[in-house]
Amino acid sequence: MRRIHLSRWDLVPTLAAVVLLVLWRVWAVDLPDQVPVHWGPRGVNRWEAPAQVVGSGLILAGGVWLLMTLLDHLPSWFGEAGMQRYAGMLLPLRVLAPTGMILLFAFLLAQPRMGGTALGLGIGVLMLANLGGVVLMLLRLPGAEPAASAGAGLPDTGRPEDWKGGLFYVAPSDPRLLVPKLDGLGWTVNLGQPRGRWLFAALLGLPLLMVGILLAL
Incomplete structure (x- = not known):
């Protein structure tokens, strides 16, 4: 059974969500019926x-956190030995990105009190949160692996004929879910496996589902 291992830092977006809900209730009496959200x-x-x-902020931030959490666990769930080193690398971004989104929506609620300053502050917080997440994520990148021994081979990228257009790996006979890319930079999903197609569809469908929900609100 695949397990999700969370860090205490994953509580930060939850605390930000609580702050958003508290502000909404505290300001409820003074808030207008409609607030500007797009320019x-x-x-x-x-x-x-x-x-x-509030609902849009929580759905969007929650979806981003869920997607990044699943991506962060792929190396430990399905990866080979060389991929285990990358498990948990997305932790800073999966914490700071949704936190920044929630705070942006909190500033949108604060517009009647703060005026145009609220929007600028919200965008600034969102940008700083994402930039900080990317920087911290890069700092967590594992160092280069020790040089391969004389008998060791290169990463197994599969048969050349299983690569479609050099981008998509389709190999029903290969039991691996994730395989190294041809250029050696990262991994890709084996679309020849049913679970690989499900994973690929989920990675594409979750963002589209989030956008659809937000548009329907």
Whole structure:
């Protein structure tokens, strides 16, 4: 059974979500029926009720956290020995990215109190959170592996004929779910395996589902 191992740092987005909910309830009396959430060349072009703002923020941030958590566990779930080193590498980004998103939506709620400053602060917090997550993630990159011994071979990228267009690996006879890419930079999903097709569909479908839910709110 595949298990998800969480860090205490994964509580940070949860705490940010609690802050958003508390602010929503505390400010409920003073909040207008609609707050601006999207701007175009001519100014505000979309308004939402405060409850929709809160719901959108929680759904978007929760979806990002879930997607990054699943991606972070792929090396430990399905990877070969060389991939185990990368498990948990996304931890800073999976914590800071959704936290920044939630805080952005909190600043959207604060617009009636703070005016246009709230939007600028929210965008700034989101950018800093994502930048910090990327920097910390890069710092967590494992160092280079020791030089291969004389008898060791290169990573097994499968048969050349199983690579379609040099991008997609389709090998029903290969039991591996993840295989090294041809250029040696990262791994790709084996679309020849049913579970590989399910994983590929999930990685594509989850972001689309999140966008669809947000548009339907």
